[in-house]
Amino acid sequence: MRRLPLLLPTLWLVGFVALPLLVVLMLAIAEPGPGVPPFLLPFGWEGGPVLRPNWEPFALLVEDDYYLSAFIRSLWVAGATAGLCLLLAFPMALGIVRAAPRWRAPLLLAVLLPFWTGFLPRVGAWIGLLRDEGWINGILRGLGVIDAPLPLLYSDFALFIGMVHAYLPFAVLPLYASLSRMDLTLEEAAADLGATPATVFRTVTLPLVAPGAAAAFLLVFIPAAGEFVIPELLGPSDALLVGRALWQEFFQNRDWPVAAALAVALLAVLIVPILLFQRLEARR
Amino acid sequence: MSLLEIEGLSKHFGSAQALAGLDLRVEAGEFLALLGGSGSGKSTLLRLIAGFEMPDAGHIRLAGQDLTAMPPHERPLNMMFQSYALFPHLSVAGNVGYGLKRDGTPRAERDTRVAEALAMVGLQDLAGRMPHRLSGGQRQRVALARALVKRPRLLLLDEPLGALDANLRERTGFELRALQRRTGASFIMVTHDQQEALALADRVAVLEKGRLVQIGPPRDIYERPETRFVATFLGAANVLEGTRNREGGLDCPGLGTTLRASAPLPEGTVACALRPERIVLNGPAQDFNSAEGVVEDVAFRGDDSLLLVRAPGGAVLRVSHAEEDGPPPPTGSTVRLGWEAAAVVPLSA
Amino acid sequence: MRRVGLWFGLLFLWLPVLLLAGYAFSDSRIPFQWGGFSLRWFHALAQNEQMLESAWLSLRVAAGAATVAMLLGGAIGWVLARRGPFAGRALFGALAGAPLVLPEVVTGLSLLLTFVLLQNLTGWPAERGALTILLAHGTMGAAYVAVVVQARLAGMDGTLEDAARDLGATPATAFRTITLPLMAPSLVAGWLLAFTLSLDDVVVASFVSGAAGTTLPQRVFSMLRMGLTPEVNALALIILLLALLAAGAVLVAMRRRTEM
Numbered sequence: 085m086r087r088l089p090l091l092l093p094t095l096w097l098v099g100f101v102a103l104p105l106l107v108v109l110m111l112a113i114a115e116p117g118p119g120v121p122p123f124l125l126p127f128g129w130e131g132g133p134v135l136r137p138n139w140e141p142f143a144l145l146v147e148d149d150y151y152l153s154a155f156i157r158s159l160w161v162a163g164a165t166a167g168l169c170l171l172l173a174f175p176m177a178l179g180i181v182r183a184a185p186r187w188r189a190p191l192l193l194a195v196l197l198p199f200w201t202g203f204l205p206r207v208g209a210w211i212g213l214l215r216d217e218g219w220i221n222g223i224l225r226g227l228g229v230i231d232a233p234l235p236l237l238y239s240d241f242a243l244f245i246g247m248v249h250a251y252l253p254f255a256v257l258p259l260y261a262s263l264s265r266m267d268l269t270l271e272e273a274a275a276d277l278g279a280t281p282a283t284v285f286r287t288v289t290l291p292l293v294a295p296g297a298a299a300a301f302l303l304v305f306i307p308a309a310g311e312f313v314i315p316e317l318l319g320p321s322d323a324l325l326v327g328r329a330l331w332q333e334f335f336q337n338r339d340w341p342v343a344a345a346l347a348v349a350l351l352a353v354l355i356v357p358i359l360l361f362q363r364l365e366a367r368r
Numbered sequence: 369m370s371l372l373e374i375e376g377l378s379k380h381f382g383s384a385q386a387l388a389g390l391d392l393r394v395e396a397g398e399f400l401a402l403l404g405g406s407g408s409g410k411s412t413l414l415r416l417i418a419g420f421e422m423p424d425a426g427h428i429r430l431a432g433q434d435l436t437a438m439p440p441h442e443r444p445l446n447m448m449f450q451s452y453a454l455f456p457h458l459s460v461a462g463n464v465g466y467g468l469k470r471d472g473t474p475r476a477e478r479d480t481r482v483a484e485a486l487a488m489v490g491l492q493d494l495a496g497r498m499p500h501r502l503s504g505g506q507r508q509r510v511a512l513a514r515a516l517v518k519r520p521r522l523l524l525l526d527e528p529l530g531a532l533d534a535n536l537r538e539r540t541g542f543e544l545r546a547l548q549r550r551t552g553a554s555f556i557m558v559t560h561d562q563q564e565a566l567a568l569a570d571r572v573a574v575l576e577k578g579r580l581v582q583i584g585p586p587r588d589i590y591e592r593p594e595t596r597f598v599a600t601f602l603g604a605a606n607v608l609e610g611t612r613n614r615e616g617g618l619d620c621p622g623l624g625t626t627l628r629a630s631a632p633l634p635e636g637t638v639a640c641a642l643r644p645e646r647i648v649l650n651g652p653a654q655d656f657n658s659a660e661g662v663v664e665d666v667a668f669r670g671d672d673s674l675l676l677v678r679a680p681g682g683a684v685l686r687v688s689h690a691e692e693d694g695p696p697p698p699t700g701s702t703v704r705l706g707w708e709a710a711a712v713v714p715l716s717a
Numbered sequence: 718m719r720r721v722g723l724w725f726g727l728l729f730l731w732l733p734v735l736l737l738a739g740y741a742f743s744d745s746r747i748p749f750q751w752g753g754f755s756l757r758w759f760h761a762l763a764q765n766e767q768m769l770e771s772a773w774l775s776l777r778v779a780a781g782a783a784t785v786a787m788l789l790g791g792a793i794g795w796v797l798a799r800r801g802p803f804a805g806r807a808l809f810g811a812l813a814g815a816p817l818v819l820p821e822v823v824t825g826l827s828l829l830l831t832f833v834l835l836q837n838l839t840g841w842p843a844e845r846g847a848l849t850i851l852l853a854h855g856t857m858g859a860a861y862v863a864v865v866v867q868a869r870l871a872g873m874d875g876t877l878e879d880a881a882r883d884l885g886a887t888p889a890t891a892f893r894t895i896t897l898p899l900m901a902p903s904l905v906a907g908w909l910l911a912f913t914l915s916l917d918d919v920v921v922a923s924f925v926s927g928a929a930g931t932t933l934p935q936r937v938f939s940m941l942r943m944g945l946t947p948e949v950n951a952l953a954l955i956i957l958l959l960a961l962l963a964a965g966a967v968l969v970a971m972r973r974r975t976e977m
Contacts, residue, residue: 090800093792097812100856104827105815111830121833172729175722183723191723193968198730200960203917204937205953209733211945212740217747219736252730310820312920317941330822334924344830347823358818362811420879440882441891453880456873457898466894467884514884 105351111344113137123340141345151329151346155353158326161315162308165247166255166301172248173255173300180256181263192260199253207246207317214242214318243319247308254307255300262296295364302361310350326350369432371396371554372417372522377426379412379578386412388578389426396521399548399555401569403562405601409578410558414524417556418447430522441470445522450530452511454499460486461495464514471518485517488547505536512544516551523548525557529564541568562602566590574598591643595717599641606642606685607715617656618712622683626656629712641713644674644688649697651706658706661685666696677703734957741954743947758951765948768936775933778851779915785855786911790862791904795896797863798870799878816860825924828853832925849925850932854918858911862903865910869903870896906967913963916956 115124115138126137145151180191198206213219216233224230236242270292274284312327319325326346334343372394379387387409394400402410415421417428419440428435435443446467454463461482468478486492489509499507508528515523528544529537545568548555559565565572566586573583574597582594593599596607610620610627618627618638627640651658661677664684673696675687687705689696697703741759745752762768793813803809816824832842832849842848877899881891919934926932940949 089792090796090803093789093796093813094809096789096856096859097793097809100828100831100852101812101815104824104831107830107834108823108827121837172722172726176726179720179723191727193964194727195730197961197964198734200913200964201734202953202956202960204919204934204941205737205949205956206733208937208941208945208949208953209737211941212950213733213736215945217750249730249733252726256726306818307820310822312822313938317938327820327822330826334826340830343826347826350820351823354818354820361818362814418879418883420882439887440879441885441887443883447880447883449876449880451874451876453874453876455877455880455895466881466886470885470890514880518884 108344108347111341112141112348113139114341114344116339116341121340122338138341141339141341142349144342145345145349150324151349154324154326154329155349157324158309159353161243161247161325162305162311165244165251165308166304168244168248169252169255169304170259170297170301172252173259174297177256177259177263180260188264195256196253198249203250203313206249207314210242210246210249210318211237214245237318238320240320240323243315243323246314246318247311250314251304251308254303258296258299258303259293262293262299266292295367299361299364302357302364306354306357306361309354370394371398371431372556373427373429374413374417375427375429377413377416377428378424379409379416379421380424385578387416387423390575390578390580392573392580392583394522394554394556396554397552399545399568399570400557401565401572402556402558402575403560403565403572403601404575405560407577408575410560410575411526412578413575414447414526414556414558417522418445418524419443444520445524446515446518446520447524448511448515448526448528450526450528452507452531454507454510454514456499458499459495460491460497460499460502460510463499463510464517467514467518481517485513488516488550489513504532505540508532508540512547516547516553519551520553522554522556525555527559528557529561530559537564544568566602574601576601592713593641594715596639596641596715597717599713599715603643604686606644607639608642608683609637609639611637620681620683622681623659623679623685624681625659625679627712628656628709629714630709631714633714639715641715642685642707642711644686645672645690646711647685647687647705647707649687649689649693649703649705651704653704654706657709657712658704659685660702660704663697663699663701663703666699675703677705737950738954738957740947741950743950746947758947759955761948762951762955767931768933768948768952771931771933771936774847774931775916778847778854778932779912781851782854782858782915783908783912785851786858786862787904787908789855790859790907790911791866791900793859793863794866794870794903795900798867799875799896813863814860816857817864821918821920822924824857825853825921828856828921829924846926850915850922853921853925854911854915857918857921858907858914861910861914862907865907866900866903869900873899909963909967913960 110126111123113126115126115136116122117124127133127135176195180188180195183191211218214236215221216235216237218237220236221230221233225233266289270288271284274288275281279287310327310330311325312331315323315325315328316331326349330343330346330350333339333346370393372392374390374392377387377390377392378385390409390413392413402413404410412421416423417435419435419438423436426436430443430445455466458466464485465478465482468481473481482495483492486495489512491506491509491513494502494506499510502510508531512528515525525544529540532540541564544555557565557569566589569586571583572586572589574581574589576597582589582598589598590602593602593605599605599607608618608620608623608627610618610623612633612635613619613626616628616633618629618633618640620627629640633640659679661679663675664678665676667674671691673689673691675689675696677685677687679685685705740751742754742756743751744755744757797810797813819827828849829845832845836842842852877895878891881895882888886894917934919938922932922935923938926935937949937952940946
C-alpha cells in the first residue's frame with residue numbers, strides 16, 4: 085500500500101524517460117540498415133553475446149564541418165537569444181516588483197498569458213508582420229522611409245524576434261522570483277552607507293539577483309539550443325542548426341543512427357548547463 | 369498505576385541522540401510541563417508519545433495499555449500542534465468535528481459535541497468561519513477544541529502559547545489551566561519558556577540533551593535545582609564553586625569568602641546555586657555568607673534592578689535589588705552582600 | 718521612467734497576438750490586410766473537414782495526455798514533497814524533471830526509438846499515432862504537474878497529515894480527506910497546463926506519429942510552412958480564446974486560496 089504510489093511513477097519514469105535516453109545512446113552506435121526500422125542493433129546473439137558498435141555516426145559528427153558548424157551556430161543562437169531575453173526581462177521583472185502590490189499579479193499574468201496563447205499562432209503572427217507585404221513593411225512604405233520592401237522574413241532578424249518572443253516569459257519568471265525575494269531594506273542600507281543609486285545597483289542588487297539571472301539564462305538557453313520550429317518558419321532557409329539537422333537526418337535522410345548521434349551530442353553539450361540549472365533550482 | 373508510563377525511551381536521528389533512555393510517569397489529571405532548550409529532545413518525546421516517530425528502544429504505556437507499536441490514529445490521546453495544523457479547507461466546525469467523524473460518531477451527536485467544544489473555548493459564534501479568517505488567538509482555541517472534543521485522557525500540547533502575542537499569552541495560560549481542571553485530562557505541555565512552565569504546570573520536567581535532569585513541582589525545581597543546568601536555565605541563578613573545609617563550609621576563592629548551606633555539603637569540589645533575589649545589600653558583616661564587591665553595572669527592570677557585582681576573588685554575582693528598597697547603589701560603589709544559609713543550594717552536577 | 722522597460726516588453730509580447738486576433742475578422746483574402754469586418758474565415762474553418770478532424774483528434778489526445786499527466790505528476794509531486802527520504806530519491810527527482818530540460822527534438826526522437834523498439838520486441842504499441850502521442854505528451858506534462866503539485870504541498874504545513882492521524886484517521890483516510898483536497902487546485906492547474914502543452918506541440922508529436930501526422934498543431938505547422946492564410950488567423954484566435962479560458966480557470970483554481 086505504502087509502496088504503490090512510489091512504484092507506479094518509478095516504473096513510468098524508467099520506461100518513458102530513462103529507457104528512451106538509453107535507447108538513443110544505443111541507436112547512436114547502431115548500423116544503418118535498409119529495412120524497417122532502418123537500423124541494425126549494435127549487439128546480438130551469435131552463440132554468445134556479441135557487440136558490434138558502429139562509431140561512424142559520431143566520427144561523421146566530428147569530421148564533417150556541416151555538423152560542427154550546426155552546433156556552433158546553435159549555441160550562438162541559443163546564447164544570443166538568452167542574452168537578449170535577459171536584457172528585456174530584467175527591466176520587466178524590476179518594473180513588476182516595484183509596481184503597487186495590487187498590480188503585481190495582473191502584470192505577471194500579462195507576461196505569462198501570451199505564453200498560453202499557442203506557440204504556432206504567435207509564430208504565424210510574426211510571419212504576417214514581417215512579410216514583404218506585411219505590416220511593418222507597409223508602415224515603412226506608407227511613411228515613405230523605404231521604396232522596396234525590406235527582406236525581414238526568413239532572416240536572422242526574424243529568427244531572433246521569434247525566439248525572443250517565444251522564450252521571454254521563461255526569463256521574466258525566475259528574475260521576478262529572485263527580485264521579489266530580495267529584502268528591499270538591503271538597498272536602503274547600502275544607500276544609507278553612502279552608495280549612489282548606480283553603485284547600489286551594481287554592488288547590491290546585481291549580486292543578489294545573479295542566481296536568478298543565471299537560472300533565467302539557462303532556462304532559455306537549454307531549450308533554445310535544440311529549437312526546430314522557429315528557425316524552420318522564420319529563419320533563413322539555409323540556417324543550419326542542430327534541431328533542423330536532426331530533423332532532416334531523421335525525416336528526410338532516414339538515417340536514424342546519425343539522428344541519434346546528433347541527439348546524444350546535443351545532450352552532451354547541454355549536460356553542463358542542465359546540471360548547473362538543476363543545481364541553481366535546488367539551492368532556492 | 370500512573371496514567372502514562374514511559375520506560376527507557378531512546379531515539380536517535382542519524383548520529384544525533386534525541387532521547388537517551390528516558391523514564392517518566394504522568395498521573396491522571398496532572399499538568400506536566402516538559403521544559404528544555406532546542407535540541408533537548410522535548411519535541412521528540414511528544415512525537416513519540418503521539419506515535420509520529422518510532423522509538424529505538426523503550427516502552428510507552430497509557431492506562432496500562434502498551435502504545436509503543438500502535439499507529440497514531442489508534443492511540444487514545446490527542447495533540448495540539450505548535451503550528452495548530454488547522455485544516456485550511458475545512459471550517460472551524462469541520463476542523464473540530466474531524467476526529468469524531470473518523471470515529472463514526474453519528475451526525476447528531478457530533479454536532480452537539482462540536483458545539484460543546486466550541487462553547488468551551490468561547491468560539492460558538494465562529495463555527496462556520498474558515499481558518500484563514502481567524503485571528504491568532506482564535507486559531508489557538510480552535511486547535512484546542514479540536515484536540516479536546518474526543519475527550520482524551522491525555523492531551524499533548526506543543527508550545528501551545530508560543531505563537532501568541534505577549535499580552536494574550538498570560539490570559540490564555542490561565543484559561544488553559546482552567547480547561548485542564550475542568551476536563552480532568554492529563555496535559556503534557558512542551559515549552560522552552562521557563563516562566564510558562566512554572567506558572568501553569570503541577571510538575572515541571574527539565575530535559576537536557578535527551579535526558580530528564582530534574583522533575584518536581586515548580587517551587588521545588590526553582591528553589592532546589594539539582595544541577596548547574598537547571599539552576600541557570602530557570603531564573604539564571606549564580607553558580608559558585610568551592611572546596612569543602614573541615615567545618616563543613618565551602619571555601620569559595622572567586623568570592624573571597626566561605627559559604628554555609630543549611631543542607632549538608634558533599635566532600636571535595638562543590639558547586640552551589642544562589643538566586644539573585646536571595647542576596648541582600650548591606651547585610652551584617654560576618655566571616656561567612658557575606659562578601660564585599662564593586663558594582664560594575666546596573667540595569668533597571670521595572671519592579672527591580674539587576675546589579676552586576678564583582679567580588680574581590682574575581683567572581684561576578686547577579687544581584688536583584690527591589691525597587692521598594694530605594695534607589696540602587698550607583699556604578700562604581702562598593703557594597704556589602706549577604707544571604708541566608710538556606711539560599712545556598714548545593715548542586716550535584 | 719522606470720516602467721518604460723516593462724511597457725516595451727509587454728507591447729512586444731502582446732502586439733502580434735492582438736493584431737492576429739483583430740485580423741481574424743478581416744474580409745481580405747490576404748492575411749494581415751484589412752478588408753472590412755467579416756466572419757468568413759470562421760465559416761471557412763467550420764467547413765474544413767480535415768481541420769475539424771485534426772482539432773477533434775488533438776482535443777482527445779490532449780485531454781487523455783492531461784489526465785495521465787495529472788495522475789502521474791500528482792503522484793510524483795506527492796512523493797517528492799511528502800514521502801521523506803528513500804533510496805534513489807535523487808535519481809527519481811532527476812528523471813521526473815528531465816522532460817523539463819530536454820530539448821524537444823531529443824525527447825521526440827528518444828521516445829519514438831523506444832516505441833519502435835518496443836513494437837519490434839513485444840508487438841506493442843501496434844501503431845504510432847494518437848496513443849503514442851498521448852503517452853509522450855502525458856510523460857512531458859507529468860513533469861510540469863509534478864512541479865506545480867510539489868510547490869503547492871511544500872507550501873503547506875507538514876503537520877496537517879500528522880494532525881489528521883492524531884485525530885483518528887488511517888493513512889489512507891488522511892490522504893483522502895486532507896492531502897487530496899489540498900492538492901486539488903494544483904492538480905486542476907496542472908491538468909490545464911498539460912492540456913495546453915499537448916495542444917501546442919509539433920515536434921514531439923511529429924516524431925512519435927510520423928511527420929505527416931494529423932494533429933492540429935502539425936496541420937497548422939505545415940500550413941505556416943506553405944505560407945500564411947487568413948484561416949490560420951481565425952484558428953489562432955480560437956486557440957487564443959480557449960487558452961485565455963484555460964488560464965482563467967487555472968487562476969480560479971489557484972485563487973481558491975487556503976492560506977494558513
